Amino acid sequence: MKATARANTNIALIKYWGKRDEKLFLPMNSSLSITLDRFYSTTTVEFMEELKEDKLIFNNNPGSNEDRNKVSNFLTKIRNIAGTNLYASVITENNVPTAAGFASSASGFAALAAAATKALGLKLKDEELSVIARQGSGSACRSIYGGYVEWDMGTRADGRDSVAKQILDEKQWKLTILSAIVDSGIKKVSSRDGMKRTVENSPYYKGWLDTVSDDLREAKIAIKERDFQRLGEVMESNALKMHATMLGARPPILYWESGTVEIMNYITELRRTGIPAYFTIDAGANVKVLCLPEHEEGIKKALMELKGVLQVIACYPGQGISYL
Numbered sequence: 001m002k003a004t005a006r007a008n009t010n011i012a013l014i015k016y017w018g019k020r021d022e023k024l025f026l027p028m029n030s031s032l033s034i035t036l037d038r039f040y041s042t043t044t045v046e047f048m049e050e051l052k053e054d055k056l057i058f059n060n061n062p063g064s065n066e067d068r069n070k071v072s073n074f075l076t077k078i079r080n081i082a083g084t085n086l087y088a089s090v091i092t093e094n095n096v097p098t099a100a101g102f103a104s105s106a107s108g109f110a111a112l113a114a115a116a117t118k119a120l121g122l123k124l125k126d127e128e129l130s131v132i133a134r135q136g137s138g139s140a141c142r143s144i145y146g147g148y149v150e151w152d153m154g155t156r157a158d159g160r161d162s163v164a165k166q167i168l169d170e171k172q173w174k175l176t177i178l179s180a181i182v183d184s185g186i187k188k189v190s191s192r193d194g195m196k197r198t199v200e201n202s203p204y205y206k207g208w209l210d211t212v213s214d215d216l217r218e219a220k221i222a223i224k225e226r227d228f229q230r231l232g233e234v235m236e237s238n239a240l241k242m243h244a245t246m247l248g249a250r251p252p253i254l255y256w257e258s259g260t261v262e263i264m265n266y267i268t269e270l271r272r273t274g275i276p277a278y279f280t281i282d283a284g285a286n287v288k289v290l291c292l293p294e295h296e297e298g299i300k301k302a303l304m305e306l307k308g309v310l311q312v313i314a315c316y317p318g319q320g321i322s323y324l
């Protein structure tokens with residue numbers, strides 16, 4: 001009753017922002033991501049008769065109460081599917097930069113879903129695993145797959161059709177994603193709370209919903225045609241639009257630090273010199289820069305020289321879930 005799984009993180013090109021069902025993690029819009037090869041979570045789950053509660057070890061430390069509750073609630077969903085009430089020991093290791101604000105919930109819940117269901121002997125299709133992972137953290141449903149992945153929001157109330165699928169595998173289009181970690185000390189609003197507040201009271205959220213499906217359609221065409229400029233433009237615009245909805249919320253949410261803005265300005269300038277590169281930002285201060293592999297070295301060096309930038313790591317489209 002023990003299994004180990006590894007899942008990579010993903011970066012959304014077209015963002016998921018807002019839930020229509022908080023309990024089932026059903027999104028207000030469909031989204032699209034690239035799974036990243038360099039950052040991953042490795043998780044071992046063992047269900048045992050002798051345990052009186054779930055145990056969590058997170059990066060060699062006991063997890064926080066909040067983390068333990070999230071993991072335990074998620075395991076209960078899996079226990080219900082498998083028809084067991086055994087508790088589990090969960091040991092998880094995150095291979096992501098230690099700097100604050102680097103999202104790992106996607107890889108964390110994807111790896112946990114895969115390891116826990118395997119440990120219980122459930123034989124699941126990728127789509128079924130994706131539906132389960134979604135209920136730990138929305139973006140986790142995309143980390144089941146490698147390469148370029150679309151999460152279809154679905155329409156059913158029970159969420160069975162709110163599932164991710166691969167649209168292009170990781171070997172079919174090699175782009176570079178430069179992951180820039182910026183200096184950020186302040187504790188930010190979680191994506192969960194940030195999207196909730198935005199949906200509840202930002203007057204701009206309607207503008208997001210009115211246009212996000214067009215952005216997604218355009219991104220998919222760009223991927224199909226390997227049109228880098230088109231993909232970059234719609235990705236950048238979509239990220240800025242998401243952040244604009246948060247600025248309109250009350251109280252407003254601003255995730256950017258000075259380093260974030262420095263990178264945005266630098267990338268915009270770089271394009272004026274004829275080098276195509278585009279940025280995207282999740283619910284945090286860090287920035288991902290999408291560029292062609294032939295420009296990666298030069299851009300990485302220049303980013304490292306910006307004052308607010310601590311670290312830059314080059315990533316490529318990576319694989320989906322693996323079992324160790």
Ligand code: PMV
Binds near residue numbers: 031103106139
């Ligand atoms: O799945 P969560 O709760 O980590 O939310 C993800 C939200 C964004 O990262 C901002 C967008 C996305 O699609 O990943």
